[in-house]
Amino acid sequence: MTLIKTSYGRRSFLKTSALASGGLVVGFSWLASCNPSTKDVAKMPKEWFEINGYLKIGDNGLATIMSPNPEIGQNVKTSMPMIVAEELDIDWDHVIVEQAPLNTAIFTRQLAGGSESIMHGWDGLRMAGATAREMLKQAAAQQWEVPISEVTTDRGIISHKATNRTMGYGEVASLAASLPVPKEVELKSYDEFKIIGNSTRNVDGLKLVTGKPLFGIDQYQEGMLIAMIVAPPAFGLKLKSYDDAKARSMPGVKDIFTINTYESVKGKSMFDVDAFPELIVVVGNTTWEVMQAKKAIEAQWEPFEDYQENFTGFSGQNIISQNVPAGRENSEDHYKIMEAMSLKASKIARKDGDPETAFKDAAKIIERSYTAPFLSHSTMEPMNFFADVTSDKAILSGPVQTPEFMEKSAAERLGLPLHKVELNMTRQGGGFGRRLYGHFVVEAGVISQKTKSPIKLIYTREDDMTFGTYRPAYHARYRAALDKDNNLVGFHVRAGGIPESPLFANRFPAGAVDNYLAETWDVPSNITVGAFRAPRSNFIAGVEQAFLDEVAEEAGKDPIDFRLELFERAKNNPVGESNDYDPNRYAGVLELAREKSGWGRESTEGVYRGVSAYYCHNSYVANILDMVIENDQPVVKKVYAIVDCGIVVNPIAAINMVEGGTVDGIGNAMYGGLVFKDGAPIQNNFDRYRLIRHKESPKEIEVHFVDNSEHPTGLGEPPFPPVMGALANALYKATGQRHYDQPFITNKKVIG
Amino acid sequence: MATFNLTINGESRQVDVDPSTPMLWVLRDHFKLVGTKFGCGIAQCGACTIHISDVAVRSCQLPVSAVGEQEITTIEGLSENGDHPVQKAWLEQDVPQCGYCQAGQIMSASALLKANPNPSDEEIDQAMDGNICRCGTYLRIKKAIKTASSTI
Ligand code: FES
Ligand code: FES
Numbered sequence: 001m002t003l004i005k006t007s008y009g010r011r012s013f014l015k016t017s018a019l020a021s022g023g024l025v026v027g028f029s030w031l032a033s034c035n036p037s038t039k040d041v042a043k044m045p046k047e048w049f050e051i052n053g054y055l056k057i058g059d060n061g062l063a064t065i066m067s068p069n070p071e072i073g074q075n076v077k078t079s080m081p082m083i084v085a086e087e088l089d090i091d092w093d094h095v096i097v098e099q100a101p102l103n104t105a106i107f108t109r110q111l112a113g114g115s116e117s118i119m120h121g122w123d124g125l126r127m128a129g130a131t132a133r134e135m136l137k138q139a140a141a142q143q144w145e146v147p148i149s150e151v152t153t154d155r156g157i158i159s160h161k162a163t164n165r166t167m168g169y170g171e172v173a174s175l176a177a178s179l180p181v182p183k184e185v186e187l188k189s190y191d192e193f194k195i196i197g198n199s200t201r202n203v204d205g206l207k208l209v210t211g212k213p214l215f216g217i218d219q220y221q222e223g224m225l226i227a228m229i230v231a232p233p234a235f236g237l238k239l240k241s242y243d244d245a246k247a248r249s250m251p252g253v254k255d256i257f258t259i260n261t262y263e264s265v266k267g268k269s270m271f272d273v274d275a276f277p278e279l280i281v282v283v284g285n286t287t288w289e290v291m292q293a294k295k296a297i298e299a300q301w302e303p304f305e306d307y308q309e310n311f312t313g314f315s316g317q318n319i320i321s322q323n324v325p326a327g328r329e330n331s332e333d334h335y336k337i338m339e340a341m342s343l344k345a346s347k348i349a350r351k352d353g354d355p356e357t358a359f360k361d362a363a364k365i366i367e368r369s370y371t372a373p374f375l376s377h378s379t380m381e382p383m384n385f386f387a388d389v390t391s392d393k394a395i396l397s398g399p400v401q402t403p404e405f406m407e408k409s410a411a412e413r414l415g416l417p418l419h420k421v422e423l424n425m426t427r428q429g430g431g432f433g434r435r436l437y438g439h440f441v442v443e444a445g446v447i448s449q450k451t452k453s454p455i456k457l458i459y460t461r462e463d464d465m466t467f468g469t470y471r472p473a474y475h476a477r478y479r480a481a482l483d484k485d486n487n488l489v490g491f492h493v494r495a496g497g498i499p500e501s502p503l504f505a506n507r508f509p510a511g512a513v514d515n516y517l518a519e520t521w522d523v524p525s526n527i528t529v530g531a532f533r534a535p536r537s538n539f540i541a542g543v544e545q546a547f548l549d550e551v552a553e554e555a556g557k558d559p560i561d562f563r564l565e566l567f568e569r570a571k572n573n574p575v576g577e578s579n580d581y582d583p584n585r586y587a588g589v590l591e592l593a594r595e596k597s598g599w600g601r602e603s604t605e606g607v608y609r610g611v612s613a614y615y616c617h618n619s620y621v622a623n624i625l626d627m628v629i630e631n632d633q634p635v636v637k638k639v640y641a642i643v644d645c646g647i648v649v650n651p652i653a654a655i656n657m658v659e660g661g662t663v664d665g666i667g668n669a670m671y672g673g674l675v676f677k678d679g680a681p682i683q684n685n686f687d688r689y690r691l692i693r694h695k696e697s698p699k700e701i702e703v704h705f706v707d708n709s710e711h712p713t714g715l716g717e718p719p720f721p722p723v724m725g726a727l728a729n730a731l732y733k734a735t736g737q738r739h740y741d742q743p744f745i746t747n748k749k750v751i752g
Numbered sequence: 753m754a755t756f757n758l759t760i761n762g763e764s765r766q767v768d769v770d771p772s773t774p775m776l777w778v779l780r781d782h783f784k785l786v787g788t789k790f791g792c793g794i795a796q797c798g799a800c801t802i803h804i805s806d807v808a809v810r811s812c813q814l815p816v817s818a819v820g821e822q823e824i825t826t827i828e829g830l831s832e833n834g835d836h837p838v839q840k841a842w843l844e845q846d847v848p849q850c851g852y853c854q855a856g857q858i859m860s861a862s863a864l865l866k867a868n869p870n871p872s873d874e875e876i877d878q879a880m881d882g883n884i885c886r887c888g889t890y891l892r893i894k895k896a897i898k899t900a901s902s903t904i
Contacts, residue, residue: 073850073887201846208851209842209858210834211787211827218786226781251753251770287790288770288777380791380799380852380886429789429852430886461792652846656892660849663888686796686884694880697890699873 045170049177051135053106054084054128057177061156061170063090066100068107068125069117070401071204072431073660074716075653076117078203080125082649083118086195087129087188090156090169097203102403102423112401112431113531115617115714118649122712130185138179139172155194190647190709199652204427214427216398217458219386224454225254227447228290230280231467232301234679235527236328239278242299247282250296252289256282259446261439265413270311270320271405273469274439275528281443283451287458303328322499323524328679331473334498335371337523338475341496342369346521349505352576355481358490358515362481366554369478370543372742373673375471375532376681376689381429382464383440386456387448393420394445399428399435406438410445433531437469462684469530470674472497474539478547481515486555488513488566495540496521500529502536504580508615509548511579512566527676533664534717537616538724542669542742545612545725550738559611559729560594563587581615585644588706589613593622593642596704607637610729614722618713619645620706623662625698625726627734634734634745636666636698636727641719643703646710654715658703661719667692669724673743690743756816760785761829771817776800778816779826787827787855791884798883799852801859802826808863810882827855830862838862841900849887857883861897869904871897 045058055065065081065088081097100107109120133153140158141148144165152159159166207214232238244256260278262268280297284290309322359365385398394414400406400423407423414421428435444457459467474497481490491513495503505518532538552562567590569575570583590613593599603609606628613622624640641658648654671690674681683689724742732738758765760783767782776793779785779802788811791799795810802811803825830836834843838861848854857880864871864879871879876897885893 073848075849199846201843202848202851204851205843205846205848206834208848208854209827209839210830211785211855213786215789215852217790220784220786286769286773286777286781288773288781378886380789380797380850380884382790428850430850432886458790461794656846656849656889659891660888663890664886667888685794686792687794691884691886692888692890693884694890694893695877697888701891 049173051132051173051177052128052181053103054125055088055132057132057136057169057173059170059173061168062094062096063088063169064096064098066107067097068100068110068121070110070112070403070425070428070431071099072112072401072428072435074112074117074657075202075650076112077427078200079118079650079653080121081203082195082200083122083125084129086193087126088133089153092195092200094156099425102407102425104404110404113433113436115619115716115718117714119618119711119713126187127185130187131181132176134182134185135176135179136169136172138182139176140167143172143175196647196649197651200650201652215381215429216386216426217381217384217429219397219426219456221386221388221454224386224456225283225285225451226287226290227281227283227444227455227457228294228460229443229457229463230282230294230297230299231276231463233466234328235275235676236303236326236679237301238304239280240300240302242280242297244297246298247293247296250289250293252285253293254283254285255451256280256293256297257450259443259450261443261446262413265409268311269316269405269409270313271402271436271438272311272409273437273528273530275467275469279443281447283447283455291460324526325524327526329525329527329676330678331373331675334473334676338371338473338496338498341521341523342475342477342494346494346496346519348517349503349520350510350516350518350576352510352513353515355490355492355515355517359479359481359492362490363484364482364554365479366482366551367477367479368547368550368740370476370546370740372474372539373675374473374527375668375672376465376468376674376683377432377434377532378465378689378691379428379430379432379434382461383435383459383467384457385440385444386454387444388454389414389445389448392416393422395422395424396441396445397424398426398441398444400425400438400441401428401431401433401435402438406441409438410442413442414445414449432533433535434469437530461686465684465689466681468674468681469528471532471538472500472529474502476502476540476543478544480547480551482551482555486557488551488555490515492517493544494519494521496523498523499525499527502540504536504540506578506580508570508581508586509566511574511576511583512570514575516575534616534721537614537717537721538668541614541616541721542612542724542728545614545722546728546738549610549725549729549732558600560590560599563590563613585620586613586615589620589622589642589644592704592706593624593640596642596702597624597640599624608730608733610726610731610733612722612725612729614725616721617717619643619715619718621718621722623723623726625723625730627730629734634731638700638702639698639723639726641701641703641723642706643715643719644706644708645713645715645718646708647712648705649712651705654705655703657715658719659701661715661717662701662723663692663697665720665723666698666727667696669727669742670696670745671743673746754817756819758816758819758824759821760824761826767816769816771815773816775802775811775814775816775819775824779811785826785828789852789855791853791856796882797853798860799856801856801883803859803863806863806866808860827859830858836862837900837903838865838896841896841903844899845892845896847889847892847896849889853883853885853887857885857893861893861900865897865901865904870901
């Protein structure tokens, strides 16, 4: 056990109440048309007692635990409450999970991004559970008139051994709720965990497999209208005029108007990125009717002039100033521009030693360049949001990864004080970074305010795919210098993108090579981009790992040995400062991958292997990928994924995330790509935009976690980038050809 | 506008809509059966899969006027209490991530098993290829289909 103080930063959750008052369950009752069965109702307590903002205990010993963060498929709705339940010391079967309201005074970081929900939530969640347990013990001790030190708990039962008395949490919940918050509480030690580390199935599982309305797009309220948008058909264009005469006369249509989403909003945050600020809106009775009317609108568009946009960064302090150039861009030009940029000296991001001399004196120089296209997030649930705005308050509800930020933007735009705006989080049909940018929340609010009616804004798939905050298009040129003994003596990366660079100057192999140079460049574009699952890493990891594979081959070394040699150097005698990785944990996953996959043992005929390892978003992942060729096509037979993310809270879900990230990495590297022509993506739905499908999925993924008691880190992003490198390296082995440009497979055959 | 008499999950229902309205929107907007999901609208993702006389059909491309007297089953009607073997297998394998595609996956899988209780890997791939899972739960889906297959 460890004793900790209950004051935790500026956190005040222990005194503040998350809910209106104690008493009955409050929640999204209007959304809770998922009728609880009579069996469930019978199990419900007569009264709930709120112990702190995170949890309440019923008079029958059930606990309701709040899940603070947005659920986008990363399974925090199960894993975060598990951490609370662990320290509360209650049987998981006696836990009901509820999505918490947005209240960052209590729940701090209610954001789904950076794979940080568990990492940041860990201490606070444990404290919430431990504090409640301490108060329950205190209440029992008072009731029994014994010292608290003699009182123990086990899965919801409080005992006093000396007098052989026991009682359930429910019996003292009322008293516990009235006690002062203890100054110090005990936390369990790693080996005392009973819930953490045990596979626990998704708390929404039954609702999901029976089709209950959990998602934003499923929301309904009496009198609600459906709203859809018509946005410019290409980047570089804005609305000139439109004729809605025909559309207005169509059945079910209530109104057609334009909105300027961020009009009068002063301090836009980085999450207010908005490709098309002026939109035509169609409001009507049903989705199909609105869809038809939308098609009947005749709009004229015109080019816009260059302009400058300012956003505040994540902290709210720094200003990011962005140049938005005029014009209708083409991917073909982008590739030419990127190639030209990669041949020019660029801004130096890091320099160690004397790279110029190292390359001048090298026995061998290897130089390669790599590209990747724009990607669309394509969450399965298209963008949507519910809004009910009246003159004095706004209720906004739906899927968004940045609820706190969007609540602020909406309040400002709607001219309401923040406390008059309530933003509820629904389950989200995928995030991948797309829902960090919540312009659709503001749009929904403005539309509801204008129509004086509750509305649900829905994007069609075409709207969703063409109204992007895409993964940028990237380029990286690498050079490696080998001496006559095949030692890596110089390393040079020059990376950039449209409109953002993927470079991480301080990541491996920085720190492991004496002479190192990293350069970065970017070229402005009016195509809006944003974070996409493992931003920047989702390109640079794969290409770096493919390049190192070629360097190892040129040096005549086994690719794993070659990397491990570099990690040895970084461990014992690192070059430079601020290297952004722990070489021990990095080498650790690679060594375990070698062991688990039987790397180097006589490989099976016709099976081609590639290796990679990467560190991002605080976790380490190594992959070994086995490929076979069937009917002239590469087939991924098996992937080994070795992960070090510290303590694994919920193995069954963690494995799911690793499998999903692996499939996604292979999918995007093989098939993903959004191509622009005259400012418009030529793919606007799944007939042309390729996502990986059942048949193309790896046949097997074997996941291993490094067993340690390090502070837990995330899994939403880390398993995604590295597999692209292992894939490229296996593809080379299988086909004899290196693949430098993603997607590796478009419609062409890969075998040369 | 026209009136249509439909049999949905064993109940007769009536709706007054334009004949071109896809079943997807009839279910979601008119009957509030929102378990059937909208993903693409062009029969490319499978999120909207329902059963028409036990066969998996993409409801986004099925006009209400084409249904006639055939029985419609949606995810809500697949079983009374979520205890269809496929649903049970989905829970056992803890398949969903975001979960948005899963109703469609389950409807495709249950139609497959109805027609072919012991599908091979290739037959599963074939039958499920029209159902995209953006989260990449394909391996668990396949495992769950096999689990369900062994209990049918
Ligand atoms: S919504 Fe029908 S197949 Fe995608
Ligand atoms: S579980 Fe998210 S799309 Fe399949």
